[in-house]
Amino acid sequence: MTDPGAGPVTGTPHAEELSRLLFDKDGPDHSHDTWRELVSRDEFRYDPHLTRTERIAQSYRRLRLVNDTLDHPEDLARNPGRLAALHEWIGFTDGGLCTAASIHYNLFLGSLLDHPDPDHPRDLTPYTTLTNTGTFLCTELDHGNDAAALETTAHYNPRTNDFTLHTPTPGARKFMPNTSLTGGPKTALVAARLITGTQDHGVYLFLTPLHTHNQPHPGITIQPLPPTNGPTIDHCLTSFHHVRLPRHALLESDHGRLNPDGTLTSNLGNHRKRFLHSIGRVTTGKLCMSAGCLGMARAALTTAVHHAHTRHTTGPRPGQRIPLAHHRTHHAPLLNHLATTYALTFLHRTTITQYTHHTPHNKTHTERLIALTKAHITWAARDITTQCRERCGAHGLFPHNGIADLTHNIEGGITAEGDNLVILTKAAAEILLTQPPTPPHTPPPHPNPHTPLTNLTFLRNLLAHTQTIWHTRAQQALRQGPTKNPTQRWNHAAPAALTTATTHTQLQATDAFLTTINHTTHTPTKTLLQHLCRLYLLNTLTPHTGDLLAHNHLHPHHIHTLHTTTNHTHHTLTPHMTTLTQAFQHPHPTPTPPTTPPTPHKHTPSGPGERTCAVGQRPDPARRARARSRPR
Template sequence: MTIATAPTRAPGAHERTAADLVRLVYDGDYERVHADIRATLFDPVFDPRPGLTMDEAGKLAYERSRFLHAELGRPSAVVADPARLFALAEWPSVLDVSVFSLLMVHYNLTFGTVADHGAGRTDLDDLVGDLDSLAAFGPYMATELGYGNNVAALRTEAVYDRESGTFTLNTPDALAQKYMSYSGFADIPKVAVVLARLKADGKDHGVYPFLVRISDENGLRPGVHAAPCPEKPVQGLDNGVTWFDHVPVPRRGLLLGDMGEFTEDGTFRPTGGNARRRFLRSMTRIQPGRLCVSSSAIGAGRASVYIALRYARQRLVNAPGRKEMPVIEYRSHQLAVFTALSTVYAMSFLLNRGKRAYLAAAGAVDAELNSLIAITKALSTWQMTDVITAMRERCGAQGMFSANRIADYVSLLQGLVTAEGDNKVLLATTAAQLLATEETGPAPAPPDGAAHDILDPALHRALLGYRERALRESARSAMHDDTVERTYLDAWNGTMNTALAMARTRGVRLAVEEFHAAVERAEDADATNGLALLAALYALTEIHRDAGWYLARGVLTAAQVERLPATLDELCPRILPLADALADGFALTPELVRAPIAADDYVAAFGAVADTRPER
C-alpha cells in the first residue's frame, strides 16, 4: 500500500515536536491532570461492542462510568479540583459520547451543586455518600417540558409544611414535567438534584435546589413517575420525562446554602437579595459546566482530525498522470483537513484561557469571566461541529460508520450546542451584556492593510479587533437611536444579529491572541513553525469569511481580498511536512481511538471489523 510520507526529519525530531505541542495543548499540566485519565481509556471496558441495542448501549455507559469512578477518584475529589473535572470531560467522549453526558451531570451538576450548597451538612451524609461512592447516580432535574432556557420560570413546586417540617414535591401540570434528565432506567439507584419553586406560608420564594432520592434497588420511589424520551441517534442514555405526585421531601433535602434560613419556629426566610439573584446563586455549576462542554467538544474535534489525517495518508485515489496516490496529496483535501486542524488548535488555546481564568477566580465568576466562558462555549461547539462534519465528509463512506468514531462525534456535537445554554440564546445574552458595558479607552485606528503583508500576525489581530469594535459601536448606536419610536424589544431585535457577530468576532480575536501566545511559548523549532502556519491559516480563514466587510471598510485592499483564497491554499504544502507531528500534539494514538481507519494498515483493520475474506 502506498502511504504519503513527510520529508525525512532528523531522528527524534517528530517526538520532540509532538511533546512540545502536547505541553502547549494541555497548558503545561498534561502529566498531573490528563495522563491517568487518558491511561484508563486503554482498558478493555472501552473496546468497541457492536450490535448493542440503545438500552444496552446506555447500560454500557453506566458500566464505563463506574469503571472511571473506581480508577480516578470520587466526585468529591474531582469537583474540588476543577482542572481534573475539565479533563474528565475531555477524554471519555473520544470513545463513548454517552459517558461524557453521564459523568458531567453526576460530577459537575449534581454533586457540584451539593458541594456548593450543602457542604458540611452531616444530615446529608447518607445521600451524599451514595453519590460519592456511585452507589447511586445523580440526575439533575432543571429543564421542564415547557421551560428550557427560562429555568427561573419553572413550575415544579415544593410546598413547605411548618408543622411536619416536610416539603411536598409536586408537578402541577404537563408543562412542568422534568425533561431529558436520566430517569429511564428505574433499576439504577438515583439521587437527583431537583430544581423546584419553594412555597412556604403562602408565599412563592423562587427556585431552589432539592436533593431527592428518586429510585432505589426496587425501582422508582412512591410518587415518582418517569417515561422514557424517544430514542436519540447514537446516545442510548435513559433520558426521560419525570413528574412528581405529592412526594414528601424532608426539610434536609433543601440545598439552602446561604440563600435562606429557617427560624426556630419553622418560618422560612430567604436571604441574598431577590428571587432572581437567589436563583442565579443556586446555578453555580453552569459556568464550569460550560467549560466541560467545550472540553468534550474539543476532545472530539481533536480525535476527528487525528483519525481523518491518518486515513488520508493511506486512502488511495486516482490522479492525472499517476496510477494512484494518497488523497492527502490533493490540495483540496489538505485545505479541508489543515483548516480543521488549525481550528482545533485555536479552540484548544481559547479553552485554556477560559480554564485558567476560572481556576484563578476560585469560583468568583465576575461579568468578564462569565462573558469569556459563554463565548468560549458557543464558539468552540459551533466550530467543532463544522470541524467534525467536514472530517466525516472527507473520510467518505468510512466516516459514516460508528466504528470509525467521527459519526458518533457528529451526534455528540448536536447535543453540545444546546447543552448548558443554547448557543444562540447564550451568545445573544452575552452580546447584550457587552453592549451595556461602557468601552474604556479610545477606539483603535482602522488598520492599514496595504502597509502589511497579509501573513503578518499583527495585521490579523488588528483586523479582528477593529471589526469587533466597529460592530459594537454600530450595535450600540442602533440600540440608542432616539429618532425612532420603538420598544426595547424592537430595538434589540433590530440590532441582535450585529451584536451576535460582534460577540463571535470577540471569541475569534481572543483565540487568535492565544494562538500567537502559544507560538511564542513553543520551545521546539518545528512546533513554533507549525503553530505559526496554523495560526495564520485559522486567522485568515476567519478574515476571509468577512472579506467583503473588510474591503468595504477600506482596511484590506481589493488585491489582498482577491488573493486570500490563494494565500490559504499556499499554506497547505508548508504545513504538510509537519502535519503528523501537529496531530500527535493531541496525545492520541491508533491504539487509544480504536478506529479502523486510524490504524497503521486501515484495510486490514477494517477487514477485521467487517470480517472480510477476499479471495486470494
C-alpha cells in the same frame, strides 16, 4: 514591519512538544494522561453488538470505572480543570458516559458540595462510591431556557417540618433527565419553587431519592422518552405526586436559609439571583460541554487525517496511486479545521485558567467568556466533525471508525447547559450594553500595501479592527431602533451584536494562540504553530475583508494576495498534518475493521481507481508494487 514565522518550517516539529502545549503538561494540575490511559483500555472500545439499552447500561459501567480511578471523587467535583479534562477524553469515547459523568460529578455532587449543611452533614458515601448515581432535574417540558419560571413546587409544612414535592401540571414534568432504572439506584437534585404558606421564595434544589434497583419510590413517575440522535442515555419524563421530603432535603446557603417558622433569610434580593445561585454549577457545566466537544473534534481530525494518508486513489499517470492527502481539495479543509481546533484548545485552556482564578470583581466577565467559549467551540466542533466524516467517505458512516456518532453527540452539547443561541445572545447584549465602547480608531489615509498578510501582529490587529467595526455598527443599530419597544429595538441591533460577540471570541482565541506560541523555545514547533495561527486568522478574516477595505485597514493589494497567501500556507502545512494530529494523542489512532460481517464482502470497484481500504487500513503493498512496475 517584521514578518514573524513567515519562513519555512526547518527542522522537525515534535508532536511531544505540541502535546505539551496543547495539554498544559507543565501545569500544576495536569490530569490528561490519567484519562487518556483510562479510555485506552479495552472496556472503552466500541462494541457494535449492543442494543440501545445495553449501550446505556455500558455507559453506567464505564462511569464506575472512571470513579474507580479517583481517590476522592469530591476533589474531582471541586476542580474545574480536572473535570473538564475528563470530558475531553470520554466525549469521543462514549457520549452517554460524557453526559452521565457531567451530571453526576458536576451538577449533582458539585451542587451538594457547594451547599453544605452544618447542622446535618450529609453522608456522600453512596454518591462517591456510585452505589447511588446522582442526577439533576431542572428543565421542564414547558420550561427550557426560561427555567427560572418552572412550575414544580416544594411546599414547606411547619407542623411536620418537611416538604411536599409536587408536579402541578403536565408541562411541569421534568424533561430529559437520566432517571430510568438502568444503571442502578439514583438520587436527584430537583429544582422546585420553595413555598411557605402562600409565599413563593423562588427556585431551590431538593435532594430527592428516585428509585431502587427495581422500582421508583412512591409518588414518583418515570416515563422513558423516545431515543434521540444525541448521546445514548436514558432520557425520561419525571413527575412527583405529593412526595414527602425531610427538612434537610433543601440545599441551603447564604442565598437562602429557611427558618423554623417558615420565613426565609437571604443575602440575595430577588428570585432570579437565587435561582442562578442554586444552579450555579451550570457555569462549570459549560466548560465540561465545550471540553467534550473539543475532544470529539480532535478525534474526528485524527481519524480523517489518518484516512487521508492511507486511502489511495488514482494518480495522474497510468497505474499510479497517490494518497488523498496529496490533493489540495482534500487536505485544505482538514488543515483549516486543524488550525481552528488548535486555536479553540488554547482558548479553552485560557478560559479554565481565568475561571479557576476568578475574583468577585471579574466574575461576570469570566462567566461571559465561558458562555462565549462554549457556544463557539461546540458550534465549531459540529462543523469539524461533519467535514471530517465527509472526508472519510462511506467508511466514515460506520460507528466502529469512531466518527459517525460524533456530530450527533455534539448536538447534545450545543443544547446542554444553556442553548448556544440563547447564551450567545445574552453575552452579545452584555458586550454591547455593559462593556465600555471601544475607543474609535483613526485609520491611516492609505494603508501600507507592503505589510504582508503573513505578519501575525498585522492579522491580529485586523481582527481587533473587525470587532470594533461590528461593535460600532451594533451600537448605531440599537440607537436607531424603534423607541418604546424594547424587543424590536434589540431585534434591530441583534445581528450586528451577535457578530460582535463572535469576533470578540475569535480575538480571545487568537491571543491565547499567540501566548502559547511564546511558551515554546523549540524553533521548528514555534514556526509550525505560527503558520497554523496564520491560517486560522486568514480564514477568520476572509468574510470581513470588505469592511476592512472600506475602513482603510486593508489595501486592494492585500485583497489580491489573500488567496495566494492562504494557498501557500496550506502548502507549507501539508507535510505536517500527521504531526499536528499525533499531538492530539488519540488513544486509538488506527480504527479497527468492522467485526460484522465476520468476513468482508468482496468489493467490486465502482469506477477507475476505486478500491477497498477501510479507515486506518494501509493499502496492499503487493498491489502498490504491481502498480509501480507498470509502464508509464
